[in-house]
Amino acid sequence: MSAADSSIATAATGWRIEAQGDRCLLVRFGDALDIRIGQTCLAAARLLREAGLPGVTDIVPSFTAVAVHYLPGADGPGHAQMAERVAALFNGGIVIDEAAGRDIEIPVCYGGDLGPDLPDVAARAGIGEDEVVALHTRPGSMVFMLGFAPGFAYIGGHDAKLAIPRRDTPRLNIPAGSVAIANRQSVIYPGGLPGGWNIIGATPLRLFDPKRSPAVLLAPGDRLHFKAVDRKTFDRMKKKTESGQ
Template identity: 50%
Template sequence: MDPSSAASPTAWRIVAQGDRTLLVIFGAHIDMAVGQRCIAAAAALRAAGIKGISDIVPTFNTVAVHYQPRVFGANTRFKHLAAEIDKLLSSALIDHPQAIVSRQVEIPVCYGGEYGPDLSDVAAHCRLSEAEVIQLHSATPVYVFMLGFAPGAPYMGIHDEKLAIPRRSTPRTAVPAGSVAMANRQSIIYPNQLPGGWHLIGSSPIKLFDPRHEPPTLVAPGDTVRFVPISGAEFKAMQRDQA
């Protein structure tokens, strides 16, 4: 067997990513079913408590498994762990699949104006009115595929095809905390001031990341999010409550 990969007769591949991480690859595209499979795999791996694994990180279509090489024997670290993970996932995802329980989180958003300076551009690109963009963005709950880019920053989708728009040609060097942005039929919320190249359509007064809380993130991979439109006055009142 190639020491850098482990073929499986199942619907995933396991490949080495350096000397202390392996990737379980479930697909090559952003897809709801693939995302849910990644979440289920990550949950099964966490529940198994395999000795030597230090972190498990689900993404859009892969699960990264970080491990401590010293726990495994010389020249068998990757192969040993890959075989154990393959066996575990075969049982958890194929032989004894569990129903995925998804938590729904409501996130208030004030759209347009000073809160979403790109809303008009998004509407023009999508050949919709601003009200139609807001309605499509908030009508259907979106899936949290992963947290990334910054602590607590959720990547969510997949939106209606009518909201398809690429990233901005010129990124901003500073996007305000709480900004709700769109690109590639996905949404992200910036948990703090950060650079970013997505289109800003609104802002939320809710804190997404607080290291003093347990858990420190408002949402987690596998959750669904429903955006709730609010007025500017409601935004300012909620923002005061969050202070």
């Protein structure tokens, strides 16, 4: 096995280990957005953390893979050695904990000034605005990973009809709480941030609060249910959130 090999190890179960630079291995479990693949990535990351392999500095799960960062050195593991340790661990089996993660309801006020892209999303999908909302509020969404900004959750598993691209022109400042979609995924903006996702609504919940413990509302593996609420309910809940209640 050579450190120059792009694919260091492959398992009969379908995962493969690839070299990423000189101090990272990528364990790839698939190539498509899929709840089961996401759950497998999270289970593999938990297994790696519990194993405490020598030299590992960070473990980062994503939609389809887990990055294993480590410090190579004179006495530390190289790519081949680390790949062998990871492969041996995974060959023992990766058990998905169906009870892992929480069930969380996310209230969303769709359309209007809170969801300016809802009409365009409906047109691109070839369906009505009500159907977009119905598809988005359908159970089965999961937080795959966090990234981009504190509390910024990547949520997936939506119907194929919502596999629309991002906007051609990104916005420079998207308000906190904005719920946006693209490519069968959702994101909820935790603060005023730039972004090119299609905004279809907003939630009154606060995704990131440094004064709260934990500071982030969502975590990988959480199962989400988006629930449509009217503007009056949204405003009432937003006021309550801002008052710290």
